[in-house]
Amino acid sequence: MLNLEKEEKMKKYICFISSTLLMLNFIGCGDNKTKEKLYGTQMVTSNSNQSSTPGGYSSTLATDSATMVTKMGKGVGVSHAPSLLLASSLVYKATPPGMTGPDTNGFYSSTQGSSVIMVKFMGATGNTLIFNNVTAGLLRSLEVKITTQYQYGAWNGDFFLSKSAPYGQTDPEIITSGTITSSDPIGGSFTATITAGMTMDYITLSDGTKMGVPNSGSMTLSSTSGGYTGTMNYTSPSLTDHRCDGTIMVSTTTVATVHLTFDTSSTNYFGYYIDSSGVSHNISPQ
Amino acid sequence: MRRLLLCVAVFVAQTGFLFAEPLVLEQADNVLAPKTAEVGLADIAYQYDQAKITDNSGNTVNTLTNTAIIVPLFARYAVNPKLECKVSIPYTSLNNKSEPTGGASITATDAGLSDQTIGAKYKLYDNIWKISGAADINVPLGQKSSTITSGFRNGLNIKPAVLVSREWKKLRWNFNLAYDYKSEYSDENSVKQKLGDELSAGIGAEYDYAKVKGLTVIAEFIYDSLQSATSAGSTVSGSSGSRMDGVIGARFNKGNIKTKLGLDISLGDEKYRLYDYKIIAGITYLVKC
Numbered sequence: 001m002l003n004l005e006k007e008e009k010m011k012k013y014i015c016f017i018s019s020t021l022l023m024l025n026f027i028g029c030g031d032n033k034t035k036e037k038l039y040g041t042q043m044v045t046s047n048s049n050q051s052s053t054p055g056g057y058s059s060t061l062a063t064d065s066a067t068m069v070t071k072m073g074k075g076v077g078v079s080h081a082p083s084l085l086l087a088s089s090l091v092y093k094a095t096p097p098g099m100t101g102p103d104t105n106g107f108y109s110s111t112q113g114s115s116v117i118m119v120k121f122m123g124a125t126g127n128t129l130i131f132n133n134v135t136a137g138l139l140r141s142l143e144v145k146i147t148t149q150y151q152y153g154a155w156n157g158d159f160f161l162s163k164s165a166p167y168g169q170t171d172p173e174i175i176t177s178g179t180i181t182s183s184d185p186i187g188g189s190f191t192a193t194i195t196a197g198m199t200m201d202y203i204t205l206s207d208g209t210k211m212g213v214p215n216s217g218s219m220t221l222s223s224t225s226g227g228y229t230g231t232m233n234y235t236s237p238s239l240t241d242h243r244c245d246g247t248i249m250v251s252t253t254t255v256a257t258v259h260l261t262f263d264t265s266s267t268n269y270f271g272y273y274i275d276s277s278g279v280s281h282n283i284s285p286q
Numbered sequence: 287m288r289r290l291l292l293c294v295a296v297f298v299a300q301t302g303f304l305f306a307e308p309l310v311l312e313q314a315d316n317v318l319a320p321k322t323a324e325v326g327l328a329d330i331a332y333q334y335d336q337a338k339i340t341d342n343s344g345n346t347v348n349t350l351t352n353t354a355i356i357v358p359l360f361a362r363y364a365v366n367p368k369l370e371c372k373v374s375i376p377y378t379s380l381n382n383k384s385e386p387t388g389g390a391s392i393t394a395t396d397a398g399l400s401d402q403t404i405g406a407k408y409k410l411y412d413n414i415w416k417i418s419g420a421a422d423i424n425v426p427l428g429q430k431s432s433t434i435t436s437g438f439r440n441g442l443n444i445k446p447a448v449l450v451s452r453e454w455k456k457l458r459w460n461f462n463l464a465y466d467y468k469s470e471y472s473d474e475n476s477v478k479q480k481l482g483d484e485l486s487a488g489i490g491a492e493y494d495y496a497k498v499k500g501l502t503v504i505a506e507f508i509y510d511s512l513q514s515a516t517s518a519g520s521t522v523s524g525s526s527g528s529r530m531d532g533v534i535g536a537r538f539n540k541g542n543i544k545t546k547l548g549l550d551i552s553l554g555d556e557k558y559r560l561y562d563y564k565i566i567a568g569i570t571y572l573v574k575c
Contacts (some may be wrong), residue, residue, distance in 0.1 A: 027357060031556070032336045032337055032338050032556055033338045033340050033344070033346065034337055034339065034340065034555070034556040034557045035339070035340055035341075035342075035557075036337070036339075036524055036557050037337040037339060037514070037556070038522075038524070038525055038527075038555055038557055038558055039352075040436050040479070040515070041436075041479055041480065041481060041515040041516065041517040041522050041525070042439075043481045043523065043524060043525060044339060044348075044350065067464065136515055151508075172564065
């Protein structure tokens with residue numbers, strides 16, 4: 001009798017529980033559409049460009065990469081050394097980066113002055129990520145395309161960067177490959193190729209911006225006219241001392257040796273080069 | 287004999303009242319008899335949220351689906367008739383999915399120990415109206431997630447509350463007013479984050495289902511006012527708002543075993559919902575110390 005009573009009670013309880021669970025069927029009818037969604041401190045939003053853009057912290061990576069700027073060293077004849085500055089990473093801002101996209105190839109784009117910067121976010125297997133805070137942790141590599149103007153004309157850059165950990169502030173960002181094509185002062189064009197494995201240090205500029213500066217690695221130069229070639233080596237004896245040293249050659253003859261040091265106030269390299277006659281020429285910050 | 291029956295009746299009535307307990311809200315009275323401990327899994331939860339991010343034309347550009355399973359190891363102890371203490375150690379499994387329209391979906395998952403909660407409740411007034419003061423502290427000892435930022439660990443949050451209960455019209459009514467102060471913390475990327483403080487007001491009613499002894503039917507309504515969040519020192523635009531929750535469910539207590547099952551439906555603007563719905567369950571055991 002007691003067992004029957006218990007059984008009956010349990011049936012009623014389970015029946016009640018089941019009836020509450022049935023309500024789940026109706027919940028699916030709810031309207032889940034929204035233009036913005038708050039996740040903790042992160043706001044995922046869609047912008048007026050009718051595309052989903054990252055917001056909040058997720059915008060950081062877009063901003064990081066959007067601010068990746070490559071500048072040319074001040075011209076010293078053909079030996080002007082493209083000094084690669086990655087005004088990159090980890091500019092932590094809560095405001096959206098003003099990027100649009102992604103396009104059909106997965107690139108978000110941003111126009112900054114005369115520069116157009118396009119960034120594609122990729123996961124561990126090279127898969128394209130649509131960026132938001134949900135996917136931030138999956139980010140392992142970036143492709144950055146830059147089209148910009150410098151004092152001698154236009155140049156285009158295409159870089160691949162990898163990270164050992166997702167958007168870690170302290171882990172080195174490594175450029176696995178990068179190519180810059182440009183016109184040189186003589187009127188031809190050159191290609192600068194970054195040797196895989198270039199590592200970056202992150203330094204803080206006076207305005208608080210974090211900037212990536214090459215810590216180690218090298219870059220080769222090759223002009224399509226004039227027969228110039230060159231090699232630039234990046235070293236960093238300390239966190240406040242970032243150097244770029246190299247040679248510019250015509251055939252097998254060295255026409256210039258270049259010695260540059262990164263200047264945080266001008267966010268560029270300066271120093272000097274020695275021409276084939278042994279005369280030293282200063283290269284001032286831009 | 288009559289005295290004995292009276293004693294039994296009083297004991298049963300008192301035990302029943304002590305066992306009676308809301309689902310999500312807190313009652314003003316002690317839950318336990320003095321020198322009694324409650325251990326088990328008190329607030330097991332499965333929560334589901336889907337948000338469709340739309341453009342200006344109303345077209346869905348991305349569908350974000352988040353689910354979480356939370357299994358907290360729970361312990362509560364009644365120090366005396368006025369004071370109860372509790373601790374909760376949750377294990378959480380997260381699954382976040384992003385499905386861009388026309389693109390490949392991406393899923394991020396992680397599981398681990400989340401921030402612990404310690405709390406205490408002290409009875410201030412005990413008559414027809416019962417009033418207590420309580421405080422919960424979020425102890426940021428949850429593990430760091432490599433895939434979902436702030437998934438398990440937040441800041442040292444403090445949530446003082448005023449709890450009011452009384453019986454009226456065969457129902458037990460519970461009123462809660464709480465302010466959850468969220469402190470700033472550094473997330474997995476050393477970025478300073480501060481969730482928005484929350485002012486919560488809740489009302490709930492419990493009804494003892496006469497045909498099944500030990501079964502209590504419960505309905506609750508909770509309103510949360512959200513303050514602005516900050517990230518890296520900047521206010522997150524649009525993060526201030528409100529959300530509501532409607533909760534229905536039941537508790538069934540038998541001997542030293544307490545069970546509960548409920549359904550929490552999030553109401554209001556999708557933008558601020560933590561989940562669309564949450565299933566709550568619990569099974570705990572009472573131990574006389």
